[in-house]
Amino acid sequence: MxxxxxxxxxxxxxxxxxxxxxxxxxxxxxxxxxxxxxxxxxxxxxxxxxxxxxxxxxxxxxxxxxxxxxxxxxxxxxxxxxxxxxxxxxxxxxxxxxxxxxxxxxxxxxxxxxxxxxxxxxxxxxxxxxxxxxxxxxxxxxxxxxxxxxxxxxxxxxxxxxxxxxxxxxxxxxxxxxxxxxxxxxxxxxxxxxxxxxxxxxxxxxxxxxxxxxxxxxxxxQTDYLTRLGNRRWFFEQGARLIAASAGREPIAVLAFDLDQFKAINDRYGHHTGDLVLAAFATVARDALGPQVILARLGGEEFAALLAGDDARRAHQLGAAAARRFATTIANPADGLGIAATVSIGLACFDEDAPPLADALARADLALYRAKSLGGNRLEEALAPERAAAD
Known part of the structure; x- marks a missing residue:
């Protein structure tokens, strides 16, 4: 036509x-x-x-x-x-x-x-x-x-x-x-x-x-409104992809964070200050761990990070650095809030056979509970499965 x-x-x-x-x-x-x-x-x-x-x-x-x-x-x-x-x-x-x-x-x-x-x-x-x-x-x-x-x-x-x-x-x-x-x-x-x-x-x-x-x-x-980190849903979605991509090729590490005596901070200084503490920790942790690490706020005062490759090999060093920097920053009236606040950390490392993320996080949580029971303000590594079962 x-x-x-x-x-x-x-x-x-x-x-x-x-x-x-x-x-x-x-x-x-x-x-x-x-x-x-x-x-x-x-x-x-x-x-x-x-x-x-x-x-x-x-x-x-x-x-x-x-x-x-x-x-x-x-x-x-x-x-x-x-x-x-x-x-x-x-x-x-x-x-x-x-x-x-x-x-x-x-x-x-x-x-x-x-x-x-x-x-x-x-x-x-x-x-x-x-x-x-x-x-x-x-x-x-x-x-x-x-x-x-x-x-x-x-x-x-x-x-x-x-x-x-x-x-x-x-x-x-x-x-x-x-x-x-x-x-x-x-x-x-x-x-x-x-x-x-x-x-x-x-x-x-x-x-x-x-x-x-x-x-x-x-x-x-998928973003936490207060800290602008990823939320729990984002963490598990991104983490599952990273573990699948790294399977059999490079190590994986999970860091579980819990702010010590956070309820006491809220009770003493108010919830607004508590929110500032959470936001400050998110900033410090992001800077200490690096932009490539999957870091999220899981809820309340709980955070988690998933590391792969060289970052996973240095997970203990990176986690300890984040804890030290947070305690120093938050206590400094010039840079932080001028209050005492610390964080306990659990670390679970896996060579090239990482389990599903939920299981890996559960291992890190067990180490975190041990860090809390030992007084907090410390990093504990997860025990081997056999030893953990014996304990």
Whole structure:
């Protein structure tokens, strides 16, 4: 079925307006990305207005129709670029104004006699550059790097850029070789691809932001609000993956922490101070153990850490360092709270045959109970299973 150029224009305008409306609606449900989605909606709306101007440019004064249409369309692409850049806290405001000014000067210099060449070939170059920058901004957006839809969005923007680069650099040669009939074919190809762009890019960008919001909710559901460490659920999910990945290859160690006399701290200084003690321990433990260690608050004043490889081999040293640093920091009025607080630690080490995480943690807990029974403020290692059974 043949679809003429006029019909393609109407389809493109319709899809752009629908995309603008859908994106504007979405901006109300994503407060963290409301500004980006608002700019994106304005971009698609501006592109629709530009296409309407292009459709009726022949009815406008000769000196205005094509330049106005192109500048409005280019403004729409620049809004889309700024929307995507704002996802990373960047913008192209000054460069956008500069590019529009340069393009306006090109139209002015070309005059009415040169409008046909500028419309067919030259005007495609800034659109190609802006679309390529949009793909680049998606590629380097750190918050989107783990999201599955990102690569598809990059491909959509990248293919759009490629089409317009071809209009600038290949189409003049193609028309010279094959004749003017190729120009209509190229226009149809551009519009077909434009329809796909007007549908796919907004869909993928909205999907990206939805995925990001979902990922943030998942992270929050697995994060302890007070200490910003992982919670029990996160610890067991991440720990199970680490143990499975390390099975038969490297040692594993589990550290179980329990703050000594924590109820007495709450009773004497109040729950707010108790919360500060917990947060302080989380910070000290994270710094002492390192960012690669799986560290979580299991509940109350109980924490746990899972170490693998070289960290597991140094688990005793790392745990003892965390205990010393915590006691020193919390007692220092300048750096801490100026109160006495200590931590007891249980350590369970496994060479290359680590049991399930629940069993490994239970072994570390037994060592922790022994540390508490011996007066606290110490680190005890788990006994071998045979000796533990005998005891």
């Amino acid at each position: 043949h679809v003429d150029l006029l019909t393609l224009y109407f389809i493109t305008i319709g899809t752009l307006l629908a995309s603008a409306g859908l994106t504007f609606w979405e901006h109300r449900t994503h407060p963290n990305r409301s500004r980006s989605l608002g700019i994106l909606a304005a971009g698609f709306g501006t592109l629709a207005v530009g296409c309407i101007c292009a459709l009726f440019r022949a009815d406008m004064p000769a000196a205005i129709g094509a330049p106005l249409s192109n500048l409005v369309i280019l403004s729409g692409y620049l809004l889309v670029l700024n929307s995507v850049a704002s996802l990373s806290g960047r913008h192209y405001r000054k460069r956008s104004v500069g590019l529009l000014a340069v393009m306006a000067l090109i139209w002015l210099a070309a005059g009415v006699p040169g409008q046909d060449v500028v419309w067919k070939y030259v005007s495609a170059l800034p659109i190609a550059l802006v679309s390529a920058l949009t793909a680049w901004e998606l590629l380097r957006c750190d918050s989107m790097k783990t999201l599955k839809t990102r690569n598809f969005a990059i491909a959509v923007a990248g293919i759009h850029a490629l089409v317009y680069f071809c209009r600038t650099f290949l189409l003049p040669w193609w028309v010279a070789v094959e004749g003017p009939s190729v120009q209509l074919l190229a226009s149809n190809i551009t519009m077909y691809e434009g329809v796909l762009y007007s549908v796919l890019l907004p869909m993928t960008l909205i999907k990206l932001i939805r995925e990001e919001t979902h990922a943030q909710l998942v992270r929050e559901s």
